[in-house]
Amino acid sequence: MTTLTERTETKPAVTRPGALAATGHPLVRPPAAAHLSDEQVAELGRELDAVRDEVLAKRGATDAAYIRRVIKVQRGLEIGGRAALLVGRNKAAWVAGTAMLSVAKILENMEIGHNVLHGQWDWMRDPDIHSTTWEWDFVTPARSWQHTHNDLHHRWTNVVGKDRDVGYNLLRMDADQPWTPFNLGNPLYNAILAPVFEWGIALYDLEIPEYKEGLKSKEDMNRDLKAVGVKAVKQFTKDYAATPAVAMLTGSGKQALYGTLAANAIRNVWAHAVIFCGHFPEGTDTFTEEMVEGETRGDWYVRQMIGSANISGSKFMHLMTGNLSHQVEHHCFPDLPSNRYAEVAVKVKEICNRYGLPYTTGPLPKQVASTWAKVFKLALPDTGRFSLKKKAETAGAS
Amino acid sequence: MIRLRRLARAASVLTTPLAAEDILALFNPVYSSRQLRGVVTKVVSETPDSVTIHFHPGWGWKAHQAGQWARIGVELDGVRHWRSYSLSAAAGEDPAITVTDAGAVSGVLVRNTKPGDVLFLAPPQGEFVLPDHPRPLLMLTAGSGITPVMSMVRTLVPRRPDADVVLIHSARTPADSLFLEELNELADQFSNLRVTHLFTAERGRLDFQSDADLELLCPDWRERAAYACGPEGFLDDAEALWAAQPELPAEHAATERSTLTIERFSTNLAGGDGHDGGLVQFEASDREVEADGDTPLLDVGEDAGVLMPSGCRMGICHSCLTPLRAGQVRDLRTGEVHGEPGQLIQTCVSAAAGPVNLDL
Numbered sequence: 156m157t158t159l160t161e162r163t164e165t166k167p168a169v170t171r172p173g174a175l176a177a178t179g180h181p182l183v184r185p186p187a188a189a190h191l192s193d194e195q196v197a198e199l200g201r202e203l204d205a206v207r208d209e210v211l212a213k214r215g216a217t218d219a220a221y222i223r224r225v226i227k228v229q230r231g232l233e234i235g236g237r238a239a240l241l242v243g244r245n246k247a248a249w250v251a252g253t254a255m256l257s258v259a260k261i262l263e264n265m266e267i268g269h270n271v272l273h274g275q276w277d278w279m280r281d282p283d284i285h286s287t288t289w290e291w292d293f294v295t296p297a298r299s300w301q302h303t304h305n306d307l308h309h310r311w312t313n314v315v316g317k318d319r320d321v322g323y324n325l326l327r328m329d330a331d332q333p334w335t336p337f338n339l340g341n342p343l344y345n346a347i348l349a350p351v352f353e354w355g356i357a358l359y360d361l362e363i364p365e366y367k368e369g370l371k372s373k374e375d376m377n378r379d380l381k382a383v384g385v386k387a388v389k390q391f392t393k394d395y396a397a398t399p400a401v402a403m404l405t406g407s408g409k410q411a412l413y414g415t416l417a418a419n420a421i422r423n424v425w426a427h428a429v430i431f432c433g434h435f436p437e438g439t440d441t442f443t444e445e446m447v448e449g450e451t452r453g454d455w456y457v458r459q460m461i462g463s464a465n466i467s468g469s470k471f472m473h474l475m476t477g478n479l480s481h482q483v484e485h486h487c488f489p490d491l492p493s494n495r496y497a498e499v500a501v502k503v504k505e506i507c508n509r510y511g512l513p514y515t516t517g518p519l520p521k522q523v524a525s526t527w528a529k530v531f532k533l534a535l536p537d538t539g540r541f542s543l544k545k546k547a548e549t550a551g552a553s
Numbered sequence: 554m555i556r557l558r559r560l561a562r563a564a565s566v567l568t569t570p571l572a573a574e575d576i577l578a579l580f581n582p583v584y585s586s587r588q589l590r591g592v593v594t595k596v597v598s599e600t601p602d603s604v605t606i607h608f609h610p611g612w613g614w615k616a617h618q619a620g621q622w623a624r625i626g627v628e629l630d631g632v633r634h635w636r637s638y639s640l641s642a643a644a645g646e647d648p649a650i651t652v653t654d655a656g657a658v659s660g661v662l663v664r665n666t667k668p669g670d671v672l673f674l675a676p677p678q679g680e681f682v683l684p685d686h687p688r689p690l691l692m693l694t695a696g697s698g699i700t701p702v703m704s705m706v707r708t709l710v711p712r713r714p715d716a717d718v719v720l721i722h723s724a725r726t727p728a729d730s731l732f733l734e735e736l737n738e739l740a741d742q743f744s745n746l747r748v749t750h751l752f753t754a755e756r757g758r759l760d761f762q763s764d765a766d767l768e769l770l771c772p773d774w775r776e777r778a779a780y781a782c783g784p785e786g787f788l789d790d791a792e793a794l795w796a797a798q799p800e801l802p803a804e805h806a807a808t809e810r811s812t813l814t815i816e817r818f819s820t821n822l823a824g825g826d827g828h829d830g831g832l833v834q835f836e837a838s839d840r841e842v843e844a845d846g847d848t849p850l851l852d853v854g855e856d857a858g859v860l861m862p863s864g865c866r867m868g869i870c871h872s873c874l875t876p877l878r879a880g881q882v883r884d885l886r887t888g889e890v891h892g893e894p895g896q897l898i899q900t901c902v903s904a905a906a907g908p909v910n911l912d913l
Contacts, residue, residue, distance in 0.1 A: 219631030274871030305870035
């Protein structure tokens, strides 16, 4: 094999082999897992690999039928909702249309879009349901989001300074992030962010801080700006111009506009709530760069598990969160099909219990309240630092 | 058609990021022109383990030439598999493939296909086609190797009285012999076709070690343009016999010398013992690198200066997906050796298992 001494492309600062080492240990093991020996962590890694292999062996026609059914239902709701809004002057039609369109947009964004873009359905080799071809009903272009989310966030989960999803460059979401007076607005920013979440993510995916720091080239920036510009115009036109324009034929233009605005806002608020419940509730840990240096496969799993939080609830709730209510399982196995997370969760929880690792979960209202409590607390300097760490430690001991 | 397309584009203002056809496909999958599909119109049983599947292709198909093949996609347990099959229908007719049960994919096609089923398609291709100018022909086929030649016979024999075709077809027994009756009928009806059936269970295989068999069955074989299709060994032996023929004097060359055109059904690129690497070819970048069996193809490509898509480099983000053209790869996580032409592989966790061609 030829070796070039100079590379044209920069690799991540911490280089990783094709697959993480099976044995060894990171420079520092996170406090919640400090009681585990290298052998125990390696064994935990093997157990979780086995959980993954078991699903891979079972995955087949029923899973394929599942995602196709969800897509069909979602498109049906989308057409039905939009059609009802075209006669939105009728109050019942408006309510039904807005509700259907909201549900359609939520399904499209979470159970379908997020998961397809993770490559969860790539194994079907269907080019119409594939991570490399999918585009979603969300302002940020799928490719940009895949870079910041699949690559950066899922690789550096909760590593402060590496995973910018910790606060999205806007909020102070961890006590280890230095406080500035700007952070006083934490609750206000978050409240504004929720209903326009898709625009916030589109802005975030542009990686403006990286560009300013010289980590992102001007060509890449221009390419991304162009892509998001084109996408935003299309999205805006569909919901706020074309649909109301057609509805004007029945004198329902204004109502249709209110309907699409409401549906997007509902989807945004819901997605924001669910996503914030993934890593910000009390009990989830964040990590330092020393904790990922030399990380083994087992340690990687540990970080995903103690850095994520689930939402408990009904089957319908899991569907509507795109199974991100199984955030712990999703982070361990981001490319397993989402319909399998529920059965995987039973095993992952048992493994966590057996190894004395925290497994954070709770009903939606409780988890949402917990994330908001953090948003408020961290608006102020140096509050909660002690109590948060202590909480993580007690959770780890339980 | 143009107006329809314009209408569809206009309608996509309301359906973006989906295309209007994605919505139409809810009602009938054939409306998708992004993925070429065909609807099965007829399934005819040929022998106990083979059938001919006739289908009507959707938009995007181009008419096949006699002898060409097409990639056919079918779903097995939720996973799309592609295989190449020769088209056995005459040129100018709706396409048909003749499939013999010889593996997982062909087995499902033979046993489960029924009219109304949808097949995924790629447009026909292949160089195993009739010569541009009329010439006396010799067709040497064995087993399912008859399929592309059948298309040629069906195209040529009924329409061209001036054709001169000799077909020597080998099959194990009469019951295994594809198109037996039809070939005999054609030979009775048209004087431009002469058919010899060889049943290898009775008389043994056609012998290419010397020219004795050919001299007996087709004395003027040296003056004919020859076409051969069948198993690897059959073709290798035929090639060797033709290669051993002395060069004719220059004035006879090109026009009268017997040429042999062959069609192989498979090139076996299956991996070594697992940890053996192989020659990796980046087809679009026109680079070749020897890789060992433990280095991710992503690193192999990057080290060779190929612009590789990449992401997490640990098999979770799927940013590095690259279409495999040929060969097999080993999943560095599970040790599993896998790979089919067209499959998208994660280069960051896949190593070469034997020679590998990538579409990059």
